[in-house]
Amino acid sequence: MFDGVAKGYDRTNSVMTLGFDRRWREWSRRVLDARAGEKVLDLAAGTAVSTVEYAASGAWCVAADFSIGMLLGGRHRDVPKVAADALRLPFADNAFDAVTVSFGLRNFNDTEAALREMARVVKPGGRLVVCEVSTPTFRPFRFVYMRYLLKILPFIGRFVSSNPEAYQYLAESMRTWPEQRALAEIVAKAGWEDVAWMNLTFGMVALHRATKPAESGEPAEATKPAEAAKPAQTLEGE
Ligand SMILES: C[S@@+](CC[C@H](N)C(=O)[O-])C[C@H]1O[C@@H](n2cnc3c(N)ncnc32)[C@H](O)[C@@H]1O
DSSP: OHHHHOTTHHHHHHHHTTTHHHHHHHHHHHHHOOOTTOEEEEETOTTTHHHHHHHTTTOEEEEEESOHHHHHHTTTSOSOEEEOBTTBOSSOTTOEEEEEEESOGGGSSOHHHHHHHHHHHEEEEEEEEEEEEOOOSSHHHHHHIIIIIHHHHHHHHHHHOSOTHHHHHHHHHHHHSOOHHHHHHHHHHTTOEEEEEEEEGGGTEEEEEEEOOOTTSSOOTTOOHHHHHSSOEEOOOO
């Protein structure tokens, strides 16, 4: 399916999100806070549009995705690209300082298993940042969004995408995806600690971040025991 939407993917994305995708990527970059000398895995990177954004920090960033078509769609982007399945990553344990996934987690067959696999390849104390569609927090808007906006997505897809059926799937997966707190609990269950999230654009998108526990089993330095016990907390949002 993703090979089928690869042609013109970046343009379709910008049209469908009314250009907000740029702001969401900008926020992901800020929260990820990659630094020169770090190794960052951008998982389900698609055309590597986010990967170049993270690489601008000077960190070494690799784009991994299981759709060769999507990776080829980003062939003009000068970052290393690897064909890889999120559930069986071809990387050693503790290889990265941080792992990030934008608009990809929702597509994995087993969310928790993928989060565990991401934890495997990140160093103890390393970071996770997930940017994903979520549930609008303002009730009247949530009603309109769930009831009407998600229904018109497949129609817009007919005009702007090379694979309109994929937009039927997109709308369905957005409707059934867990809301902010539920996702934070899945992240914590998969072995990450210090889980927090931040709402973007009224909660239509949420950024979740977490840390891999330090090797000793002790909480990472900045984590207060009382906070570690909580499954999730809200960061200051937009
Ligand atoms: C909606 S696109 C997001 C692409 C990019 N991260 C972005 O922000 O534009 C979702 C991506 O997830 C990838 N994907 C889905 N399941 C995957 C898996 N099991 N392993 C690796 N990539 C996967 C798809 O190939 C697709 O490129």
